Amino acid sequence: MKIVVLIKRVPDTASVFQINDAQDGIDTSRLKFVMGPYDEHAVQEAVNLKVAKDGEIVVVTLGGPDAKDKLLTALAMGADRAVLITGDGVDSLGHRGIAEALAAIVREESADIVFAGKQAVDDDGSQIPERIAEILGWSHASVITRFSLDGATATVDREIEGGQLTLEVPLPAIFTTEKGINKPAYPKLPNIMKAKKKPMDETSLESLRLSATDLCNKVSIGQMSLPRQERLTRILEGDNNTQVAELVRILKEDEKAL
């Protein structure tokens, strides 16, 4: 059985974000990057499946050389092999192009199952795995909280408003993972040291021979800005009388609420 896991290198959401000078993106120069938190569950689910049913896990991402670090994390967690789609043009791909590129690798790998996080936590596009299912003509189930496999049929749970949905999905299929599905284990430190010895292949975007339509990014970012700070916290100092007087002054003069 061949399991492909799609992961993405994303900024740590604990970071403080700043907008770049051109105001069309995030200033990434001093950001800390991690594997998408939902992707970790995808990798863990693949590892759990491999332990139960055997098979090979191929972890795939798309990006620049820095993305290799996160492939290494997945290899340390238990993936067998990694593929990085890289080279000219990867940074400017739109959702369609990314989905086409990843689908090409999934097809090339003859995968039986694909796991991916339910969303990356950067632009929250939440559509790549579903697009891949569409491109390949596969079944898919999103935001799953339980996965089990019997022969060529997977049974998965999804949490829905006020209840739970259980789906039976014929393979090949693509699944996106929600947090509750498993608890990702910390990679063993000896496995981190061994991870670099596992195969990591680089595939150029060009070699996938995507069409101009696939590569065309129809959506562009006009402007990016930080959310307006709606609430300011002020701590009043002094004894009760001073604090109350200051509070009344703020409400009257600064906030014009009285």
Next chain:
Amino acid sequence: MPSDIMTDLFRLDEDWTVEQREVIAQVRRYVDDAVLPCIGAHHNDETFPEEIIAGLRELSIFESIADQSLAPTTYGLVNRELERGSSTLRSIVSVQGALVMGAIQQFGSDEQRSEWLPRLGRLEAWGCFALTEPNFGSNPAGMETRAEVTPGGYRISGAKSWITNGVRADLAVVWAKLDDTVRGFLVETDRPGFSASAIKGKWSFRSSETAQLFLDDVEVPASALLPGATSLSSALKCLAGARYTIAWGAVGAARACLEETIAYLKERPQFNNQPLASHQLIQYKLAWMATEIVGMELIARRLGELRAQGPLDPAQIALAKMNNCRKALEVARTCRELLGANGIHNEYHIGRRMLDLETVLTYEGTEHIHALTIGAALTGIKAFG
């Protein structure tokens, strides 16, 4: 941006290998997720943090020590990150790893290694290192614990004190005088005559199980003797391994104090509604601490390089341990002061770190003992023992 990037002015974290960065990230994640949320309560309640052990097992830190898969500097970074959580956590690891597994690795027979290292590595067995005694701390050569030859092996009697992990240990590495020579013995703690009692009432290291051990005519087989440990210097070699982890750990403790303090000072306004961090005297202290921390880390790194080249000289270890523990404690005390009254409250980690660093300064060789080791190396004149 995360505060650690902000405070890393010298970009010390930038030239690690990809594996080292991953090791740092994973141990840090474990500390953030599993250790920091509960360790303060354990300090308050004087209880052992049982729930953090699962993560240690998952990370296989001890297996990496057993199979020596981490280079010295990478192993140092693990300790730096662990002590970012707690000095007691790093201590638990130093004792099990550097002292107990280290003693067996360096001085054990093949049988002892194959019997104990895998179990200790998987944390299926806990170990403790029994050198210090109620009457002999800095001068272990004076130890009163005795071993004598019996028809089946040895009989050991004596008392040991301040033994980390002593209550839960399945195996004690006991140092005792056989005739007049200090030798090491592997003593299972369920042997008749062996008992351990927790030392309660500590101001420091409250989440660490520190014990007194009593050996009352404990009989062990001949195979309990560590064949390679032929004198007190063998015990001191184990301590050198532990001091290496302490020198690195102190960097983590100091960095954590500074990061927590800067975050606090930027949040808290004082005088004209300006954050404390904007005041000159405070910035002076921050600058002093950041500079000291860079120095500490560079010393730890150099120690890692030297260790990768071969056995460390005792004076090198002494210098790193002495400097980094003293500086970490000074940083913690300064941070405590900068937090004002809040610095003494357990809502912040600073007070706990400061108290724990008092132990770190003292154990595994006090500052004075290390200074004498350095002094002897500098002058050729031994001023002690």
